[in-house]
Amino acid sequence: xxxxxxxxxxxxxxxxxxxxxxxxxxxxxxxxxxxxxxxxxxxxxxxxxxxxxxxxxxxxxxxxxxxxxxxxxxxxxxxxxxxxxxxxxxxxxxxxxxxxxxxxxxxxxxxxxx
Amino acid sequence: xxxxxxxxxxxxxxxxxxxxxxxxxxxxxxxxxxxxxxxxxxxxxxxxxxxxxxxxxxxxxxxxxxxxxxxxxxxxxxxxxxxxxxxxxxxxxxxxxxxxxxxxxxxxx
Numbered sequence: 001x002x003x004x005x006x007x008x009x010x011x012x013x014x015x016x017x018x019x020x021x022x023x024x025x026x027x028x029x030x031x032x033x034x035x036x037x038x039x040x041x042x043x044x045x046x047x048x049x050x051x052x053x054x055x056x057x058x059x060x061x062x063x064x065x066x067x068x069x070x071x072x073x074x075x076x077x078x079x080x081x082x083x084x085x086x087x088x089x090x091x092x093x094x095x096x097x098x099x100x101x102x103x104x105x106x107x108x109x110x111x112x113x114x
Numbered sequence: 115x116x117x118x119x120x121x122x123x124x125x126x127x128x129x130x131x132x133x134x135x136x137x138x139x140x141x142x143x144x145x146x147x148x149x150x151x152x153x154x155x156x157x158x159x160x161x162x163x164x165x166x167x168x169x170x171x172x173x174x175x176x177x178x179x180x181x182x183x184x185x186x187x188x189x190x191x192x193x194x195x196x197x198x199x200x201x202x203x204x205x206x207x208x209x210x211x212x213x214x215x216x217x218x219x220x221x222x223x
Contacts, residue, residue, distance in 0.1 A: 105157035
């Protein structure tokens with residue numbers, strides 16, 4: 001199957017700082033990538049859909065100015081959590097869609113904001 | 115709003131004890147039904163995609179089936195390494211993938 005990587009796998013930061021998470025498709029080009037967040041023992045919640053070369057589409061309730069998404073190439077999408085606060089601590093997972101409907105997921109990034 | 119509901123929430127099996135996980139979904143506009151496995155602290159690992167009622171797919175001890183209103187993930191003679199959370203997801207005409215809450219499977223040796 002298609003391989004998706006994320007970096008970093010884990011990050012700890014101080015409240016008020018910004019954190020950038022990278023999502024890469026390693027062996028394929030992805031015109032569409034997705035960003036999810038997952039709280040402990042809960043399922044994945046879609047945050048936004050990232051389309052190469054255009055603005056991301058955010059889900060209702062997700063602040064676009066707080067969660068900046070850039071999809072500058074067919075293999076890279078980035079999520080920047082701006083002015084992070086403790087309530088932003090979560091597990092962030094990206095995915096990429098190959099041909100058809102199937103999404104392949106990255107390994108996730110654990111963010112802890114102190 | 116499109117809904118994906120999984121049951122049971124948690125399932126504990128003895129090694130070798132076969133069982134099934136259920137996923138019911140909003141029928142209207144379904145484009146695809148997906149099963150993923152997620153281990154703690156990791157991203158979901160793709161297992162199966164099903165597109166039409168009657169379709170079945172198998173991989174090792176797992177078999178996924180799809181009816182007009184639900185999907186089942188059958189686990190035959192499970193082993194401890196099959197312990198994980200199994201996620202069901204569905205895509206609809208708006209292309210969004212909606213996830214169920216998952217079933218936490220524990221297989222005891």
